[in-house]
Amino acid sequence: MYRIKDEWGEFLVRLARKAIEEYLRTGKEIEPPKDTPPELWEKMGVFVTLNRHNVPPQAALRGCIGFPLPIYPLVRATIKAAIYAAVDDPRFPPVKLEEMDNIVVEVSVLTPPELIEGSPDERPKKIKVGRDGLIVEKGIYTGLLLPQVAVEWGWDEEEFLAETCWKAGLPPDCWLDEDTKVYKFTAEIFEEEYPRGPVKRKPLIPQSQD
Incomplete structure (x- = not known):
């Protein structure tokens, strides 16, 4: 049974993209929307991953940062993690606004470790x-x-x-x-199918246990 409904996952992915693009334009962190589902105010761990579109998974990563522990309400944690993934991942230079046209946004909501x-x-x-x-x-x-x-x-x-x-x-x-x-x-993962495209739940295929 999923903790995060598909529509909540879509909400979080859209919010993550908006948070990044607004920060890259203005340098300011957005506030959670007034229509945030009440359930998303619960404290949960979350990571935001940015992947370059149409690049093999092993080479696609453009940024990934998050909070393993439930220290912030999920909606706020998603905003913060999205911005950090875009500009504070030490492995990469900060994302530029024009890059967002070719970046797929992914949000992973975590269970407590x-x-x-x-x-x-x-x-x-x-x-x-x-x-x-x-x-x-x-x-x-x-x-x-x-x-x-x-x-x-x-x-x-x-x-x-x-x-x-x-x-x-x-x-x-x-x-x-x-x-x-x-x-x-464990994590429930939601991602854009392509930049600014439909959001889907990302299934993970278990390895066979031979």
């Missing part, structure tokens, strides 16, 4: 590609990868863990350390 308990070598069995996103945490280092990333790259569970360690700036086998914490979460 759940610590994976037990022996580190059992961790791959406790996650599922196509369902889970991961957070790796060790000391001051933290890395997060959304569920769709593992699907797009064709990783299995161990590869997903290793890549999340890399994202945290840690050795790829750090998920085997007792003092490394690994969290999993």
Whole structure:
């Protein structure tokens, strides 16, 4: 059962694009619309991803930032994450307004992270590609990868863990350390079919468990 209705997902994607384009024009953060569904004022984690249109998934990323924890009302978190993804992702130069004609906006609404308990070598069995996103945490280092990333790259569970360690700036086998914490979460993902186009729920295809 979905927490986020399709029409709410569409609302959030449209809002994310509006927030970015308005900020790029004026330098100001927009306020949540008056017609925001009441449910979207609940605090939830969210990420906004910007992808270049008609580019292979592995090369499409133009920005991705968000809030893993439910610290803001979802509507406000979406506005903030959208702006940060456009201008504050350290991997990319700030997006220019004219680029938005060729960028697809994607919004991922997250469940709260759940610590994976037990022996580190059992961790791959406790996650599922196509369902889970991961957070790796060790000391001051933290890395997060959304569920769709593992699907797009064709990783299995161990590869997903290793890549999340890399994202945290840690050795790829750090998920085997007792003092490394690994969290999993799920996401409901909505994206434009093309820039400013219809918004659809993005299905994730689980890997076969052979």
